[in-house]
Amino acid sequence: MAKEVAFEAAPQPRLLRVLTALTALGFLATLYLGLVVAGTDIEQGDIQRIFYIHMPSFFGAFTAFGATVVGGLLYLARKNDAWDRIALAGAEVGLAFALINLLTGAIWARPIWNTWWTWDPRLTSAAVMCLIYAAYLMLRAGIDDMSRKRNFMSVYGIFAFVSVLTTLFIIRIVPETIHPVIVGASPQNAQGSFEATSGVVTALAPSMLLWLTLMPITLMWHRYRLETRREALDQKMIQALGD
Amino acid sequence: MTTPFLKCVLAIVAKDLRAEMRSRELLSVMALFALLSILVFSFALELDRAARAEAVSGVLWVTLIFASLLGLNRSLAQESDQGNLDALLLAPVSRSAIFVGKFAGNSIFTGIVGLLLLPLMTVLYSMQMLDIRVIFTTLVGIVGFCSIGTLLATMTVHTRAREALLPIALLPVALPFLLTAVRATKGVLNGAPDWQVWLQLLAGITVIYVALCLLLYGFVVEE
Numbered sequence: 001m002a003k004e005v006a007f008e009a010a011p012q013p014r015l016l017r018v019l020t021a022l023t024a025l026g027f028l029a030t031l032y033l034g035l036v037v038a039g040t041d042i043e044q045g046d047i048q049r050i051f052y053i054h055m056p057s058f059f060g061a062f063t064a065f066g067a068t069v070v071g072g073l074l075y076l077a078r079k080n081d082a083w084d085r086i087a088l089a090g091a092e093v094g095l096a097f098a099l100i101n102l103l104t105g106a107i108w109a110r111p112i113w114n115t116w117w118t119w120d121p122r123l124t125s126a127a128v129m130c131l132i133y134a135a136y137l138m139l140r141a142g143i144d145d146m147s148r149k150r151n152f153m154s155v156y157g158i159f160a161f162v163s164v165l166t167t168l169f170i171i172r173i174v175p176e177t178i179h180p181v182i183v184g185a186s187p188q189n190a191q192g193s194f195e196a197t198s199g200v201v202t203a204l205a206p207s208m209l210l211w212l213t214l215m216p217i218t219l220m221w222h223r224y225r226l227e228t229r230r231e232a233l234d235q236k237m238i239q240a241l242g243d
Numbered sequence: 244m245t246t247p248f249l250k251c252v253l254a255i256v257a258k259d260l261r262a263e264m265r266s267r268e269l270l271s272v273m274a275l276f277a278l279l280s281i282l283v284f285s286f287a288l289e290l291d292r293a294a295r296a297e298a299v300s301g302v303l304w305v306t307l308i309f310a311s312l313l314g315l316n317r318s319l320a321q322e323s324d325q326g327n328l329d330a331l332l333l334a335p336v337s338r339s340a341i342f343v344g345k346f347a348g349n350s351i352f353t354g355i356v357g358l359l360l361l362p363l364m365t366v367l368y369s370m371q372m373l374d375i376r377v378i379f380t381t382l383v384g385i386v387g388f389c390s391i392g393t394l395l396a397t398m399t400v401h402t403r404a405r406e407a408l409l410p411i412a413l414l415p416v417a418l419p420f421l422l423t424a425v426r427a428t429k430g431v432l433n434g435a436p437d438w439q440v441w442l443q444l445l446a447g448i449t450v451i452y453v454a455l456c457l458l459l460y461g462f463v464v465e466e
Binding site for chain 2: 076128131132135138139142143144145148151152154155156158159160162163166
């Protein structure tokens, strides 16, 4: 039973260091592309540049929440604790990204829609998504038994992902939205849409790529390592109390 | 050798009904809460004739959902506090039969509250709620909500602060039911033709959630 747990911090794998550096550099580079290289939008002015963070951050959340549901499914199938830690990392990183997405959206909407917030289907669905993952973290904190916690949260993560898919597709199902669509035709009453010109794409594509892959993966990896150490610490404490 | 599925389900439902017949603690709490909620809404929203037509389906569903939260909490807490859930798990009974049994019991109790609310609201708000389409929508919505409700209540009875965590975990996940059910009810009451679309959506979501809950319940009760 008393398995010796390695608590001394394992050195960061070289790949993780490389990824961290790449993510930081990539972030600076995409900021440069979005703030300097891309042309100013003729109708919206500089505020349109927030879009180079806004849409990529949603897709970053998508990757992270995807890790939560995949981690949950694999945990239920394999019962390997590592999958559950990945799921937790995904939920936390994803929630942070989803909040960035909501905040940048609100900042953009203030001058363009003349309001911070409106109960548009897509906005509502994005807010519900944030609430569900906040509930995920809260529920997780409320369960003491570890194996029960991992089981429960894997199941909850599967239901939570429904809200992510809803947010992604609702704009195609419920047409009464004012949120612009970038890929494909905007709904007729979309307010503040713009053309995906080559300048926009130059700044958007690298940013999308960064937020979709490097950014969530690097952050989740760090969070995963943190969780591994935290669990090791808990085990140490239980052992110490037992002695 | 496991007991046949249907027999288990019926046994669990019969047990819940018998316990309720003798104690009457679930239904009386839920019904009284629902009555109070209707009263509070009518003061809080200052419902006049025009406002009623707009708000009444929202009042119905918010009341039903909170009443059902009360019932779900107690129904699962009863099982786990008295150790009956452990006994059920030890018995040669399939996990999904346990789920269907508890789910059916919860749906029946909430359904009874719903069926009491409709004539009551018809009288108090003078809206024609006793429409077969409204009744049907109400029952479908209750079944859907109770499926995910039963699953999550089984989880939250094992947590600290269970009464607080159930609504926090359940409400955001169950929003699709609230949204579609309110729209369908409102459509029927206001004679809008789109109620059918919303009812179909509601039924579709219900089928998906019930299937997911059936599949996942085994993981929730496993030790």
